[in-house]
Amino acid sequence: MEIKNWVRGSCIGRGSFGKVNLAFDASNGQIFAVKSANSIATVDSLENEIRVLKSLNSPYVVTYLGDDVRFGERNLLMEYVPGGTVADAAAKSPMEEAEVRAYARRVALALRDAHAAGVVHCDVKARNVLAGANPNSAKLADFGSAVRVADGASAGGLRGTPLWMAPEVVRGEAPMPASDVWSLGCTVIEMATGGKAPWEVSLVEIGYGEGLPTAAALSDVGRDFIEKCLRREGRERWTCEMLLEHPFLAVDSMVRGRWSPRTVIEAVFDDDDNDDEGIELSSGSEWARDRIGELVGDGGVVWESEGWEVVRWVGEGDPIGNSLSGCCFCCGCECCCWEEEGMSGLEHEQVENGMVVRDLRVLSISKDLFVYHFFVLSCWMVDHVVASLDNDLVVWLFRNQFLKTVCSGFGFFNFLCWLLKYIIIKSRCETRN
Numbered sequence: 020m021e022i023k024n025w026v027r028g029s030c031i032g033r034g035s036f037g038k039v040n041l042a043f044d045a046s047n048g049q050i051f052a053v054k055s056a057n058s059i060a061t062v063d064s065l066e067n068e069i070r071v072l073k074s075l076n077s078p079y080v081v082t083y084l085g086d087d088v089r090f091g092e093r094n095l096l097m098e099y100v101p102g103g104t105v106a107d108a109a110a111k112s113p114m115e116e117a118e119v120r121a122y123a124r125r126v127a128l129a130l131r132d133a134h135a136a137g138v139v140h141c142d143v144k145a146r147n148v149l150a151g152a153n154p155n156s157a158k159l160a161d162f163g164s165a166v167r168v169a170d171g172a173s174a175g176g177l178r179g180t181p182l183w184m185a186p187e188v189v190r191g192e193a194p195m196p197a198s199d200v201w202s203l204g205c206t207v208i209e210m211a212t213g214g215k216a217p218w219e220v221s222l223v224e225i226g227y228g229e230g231l232p233t234a235a236a237l238s239d240v241g242r243d244f245i246e247k248c249l250r251r252e253g254r255e256r257w258t259c260e261m262l263l264e265h266p267f268l269a270v271d272s273m274v275r276g277r278w279s280p281r282t283v284i285e286a287v288f289d290d291d292d293n294d295d296e297g298i299e300l301s302s303g304s305e306w307a308r309d310r311i312g313e314l315v316g317d318g319g320v321v322w323e324s325e326g327w328e329v330v331r332w333v334g335e336g337d338p339i340g341n342s343l344s345g346c347c348f349c350c351g352c353e354c355c356c357w358e359e360e361g362m363s364g365l366e367h368e369q370v371e372n373g374m375v376v377r378d379l380r381v382l383s384i385s386k387d388l389f390v391y392h393f394f395v396l397s398c399w400m401v402d403h404v405v406a407s408l409d410n411d412l413v414v415w416l417f418r419n420q421f422l423k424t425v426c427s428g429f430g431f432f433n434f435l436c437w438l439l440k441y442i443i444i445k446s447r448c449e450t451r452n
C-alpha cells in the first residue's frame with residue numbers, strides 16, 4: 020500500500036549520497052527507513068536506486084516501499100533492517116566462520132535474484148549488507164551504483180568501492196554479474212578479518228597486474244570458495260547459482276546468540292525473517308524441547324499441553340534424581356532448581372522388555388513465546404497511544420527522540436515481564452501440587 024502521510028524520525032545512517040532516517044507511516048504506525056538526497060550530484064544515484072529496487076522482488080534485498088519528493092528532498096522509502104551493517108558487526112567482535120558463511124549465503128542469494136532480474140549491484144561490501152532481526156538473516160542494500168546488464172557498454176566507468184572492484188571494473192569495462200561475484204569474495208575476506216579490507220594490493224595491480232586479495236583467516240573450504248570468486252577472468256568465476264552449491268555456503272550453519280533485541284521495534288521486525296529457506300535456526304521452543312529430550316533420556320518429547328511437556332525416560336534408576344536435577348527447561352539454563360519445588364512429576368510408568376519406561380511431566384513455558392506476547396502487547400500499546408495523538412504532537416515526539424525514550428524504558432518492562440512469568444510459573448506449580 021502506498022505510504023502518503025509519513026513522519027521522519029532520527030537519522031540512522033549517512034553515506035556519500037545524503038542520509039537515512041527512521042520514519043513511520045502516520046496512518047498505521049508502520050516503521051520504515053527513508054533515504055533522502057537533495058543535491059543534483061546525489062539525486063541521480065538515488066533515482067537509479069529507486070528504479071532498481073522497484074524492479075526487484077527478493078527476500079534477500081531490502082524492500083522498496085515507495086518514493087516521493089518532500090520539502091525539496093527526493094526520498095526513497097524502504098524496509099527498515101534493524102541489525103546495523105555487517106561491517107560494523109564484524110568490526111565489533113571477530114566473526115566465526117559459520118557466521119561469515121551465513122551472511123555470505125544471504126548475499127549470494129540476493130545477488131542470484133538481482134542477476135536473474137538483469138541487475139548488477141556494483142557495490143557489494145559488508146557495509147552494504149544489513150543484518151536482520153535475527154542472527155541468520157541479512158539483506159543486501161544500497162543499489163545506488165547498480166546497472167542493468169542490458170545497458171551493456173554504456174554502463175562502463177568506475178563504479179563501486181575501489182578495493183572491492185573486479186579487475187574489469189578497475190579497467191573501466193562494463194560491469195557484469197561476475198563483477199559482483201569478485202566483490203562477494205572480497206566481502207567474505209572483509210567479514211573474516213574484522214570488517215577491514217586487509218589486502219595490500221593496489222588497484223593497478225588488481226586491474227592490470229596479477230594482484231589478488233588474500234584470505235589468510237579462512238579455512239581450506241573458505242579459501243577454495245574465495246578462489247572461485249577471485250578469478251581474474253570474469254567468465255571463469257563461478258556464478259552465484261554455482262556458489263550456492265559450494266560447501267562453504269551449502270552446508271547448514273547454526274548461528275545462535277549473537278543478536279538479541281535491543282528495542283521493541285527490533286523484536287517486532289524479528290517476525291519477517293521466516294522467509295529464509297537456507298540455513299535453519301531452531302526456534303526457541305524447539306530448542307527447549309530438544310534439550311528436554313536430550314537431558315531426560317533417549318525417548319524424546321511425546322507431547323505438549325498447556326505449558327507442560329511429557330517426556331519419555333527409558334532406563335534404570337531414578338530419572339528425576341539423575342537427569343532432571345536442577346533444570347526447569349523453560350529458560351534453557353541448568354542453574355535453577357525448580358524440580359525441588361515440585362515442578363516435575365511422574366505421569367505414567369510401565370516396564371517394557373525389562374526396561375522401565377516413565378513419562379514425566381515437566382514445565383515448559385517457552386521464554387520466547389512469552390516475551391513475544393509481551394512485545395506484541397507493548398507495540399500495540401505504543402501504536403494506540405501514537406495513533407490517538409494529533410499529528411503535530413507526533414512530529415514533536417519524534418523530533419525529541421520519542422522512540423528512544425520508549426525503548427530505554429524497555430529494560431524495565433522486560434523486568435516486569437520476567438516477574439510476571441515467575442508468578443505464573445509459581446501459580447502453575449501450586450495448581451499442579
Ligand SMILES: Nc1ncnc2c1ncn2[C@@H]1O[C@H](COP(=O)(O)OP(=O)(O)OP(=O)(O)O)[C@@H](O)[C@H]1O
Pocket residue numbers: 031032033034035036037039052054081097098099100101103104146147149160161162163
Ligand atoms: N533500509 C535500511 N534500514 C536500516 N538502516 C539503513 C537502511 N538503509 C541504509 N541504512 C543505514 O544507512 C547507512 C547508509 O546507507 P547507504 O549505504 O545506502 O548509503 P550510501 O551513501 O549509498 O553508502 P555509501 O557511501 O557506502 O555508498 C547504512 O550504512 C546503514 O547504516
